[in-house]
Amino acid sequence: MRYQPDWSVITNNLDIFFKGMYLxxxxxxxxxxxxxxxxxxxxxxxxxxxxxIRFISSVYVEVMRGVPLLVILIWIHLVLGQFLKLGAFWGSIVSLAIFSGSFIAEIVRGGIQSVPKGQMEAARSSGMSNFQAMRLIILPQAFRKTLPPMASQFIILIKDSSLVSTISAVDLTLKATNLAAISYRYIEIWTFVALLYFAMTFTLSLIIRQFEKHWLKSEY
Incomplete structure (x- = not known):
């Protein structure tokens, strides 16, 4: 028998989807x-x-970038979660933060290295310590260069967050999974979920583009 779509499962449960989006x-x-x-x-x-310090930082970055996020989520939930009593919500946040932190570390490293070396030398010659020069001179300049990729990382983070449903964190994906299991309207529900994720990421992309245009104009 030919499948007959029934989109009422969407209209009747919009509050569930929007709550999932918020979460x-x-x-x-x-x-x-x-x-x-x-x-x-x-x-x-x-x-x-x-x-x-360089070795420890490199190990962290390489390990986090080399291990799938799903594995990190499950490991933190099953291992650290048992000792720290994180729960699915905070376990998801800790996992995503640790995982995304490794990518942001590379963004920050690239931003710092893009600042001319003469800036550090000038700061040091004026009597600043390495820490003061980094905090007051280098990082503010690097921050301007890292903002666009940082914003893009947030978009990636939204898509990656769909995996938190595997440890029972109540996000959009888990709410959709539960609703589909009850209604058996998999095509309608997952089509709508895909559109919601696209709406979130595309809206953020537009905001980032406008921000980048404004940022570039302010530099001249």
Whole structure:
């Protein structure tokens, strides 16, 4: 028998989908909030003159970038979650923050290395310590260069957050999965979910483009 679409499953459950969207954005935003300081810390560590700090930072970045996010989510949920009592919500945020932090670390490292070396030399010659020069001179300049890729990382984070449903975090994907299991309207539900994810990421992409245009104009 030919399949007959029934889109009433969407209109009758819009509150469920929009609540799932909100939770997805909340998880993504909080993860990014924690991922940024992690990324800055290890990004600076990657170019540290201290070999131990540089080694630790490099190991963190390479391990996190080399292990699938799904594995990290499950490991943190099953291992750290048992000791810290994180729960699915905070376990998801910790996992995403640690995972995204490694990518942000590379963004930060690239931003710092794009600042001319003469800036550090000038700061040091004026009497600043390495820490002061990095905090007051180098990082502010690097920050301007890293904002666009940081914003793009947030879009990637939203898409990656769909995996948190595997540890029972109640996001858009899990709500859709539960609703589909009850209604058996898989085509309608997952089509709509795909459109919602596209709407979130595309809207953010437009905002980022406008921000980049404004940012470039302000530089001249």
């Amino acid at each position: 997805t954005l909340e998880i993504s935003a909080l993860s990014l909030l924690f991922a940024i300081p992690i990324g800055i810390l290890f990004g600076v560590g990657r170019i540290s003159k201290n070999p131990i």
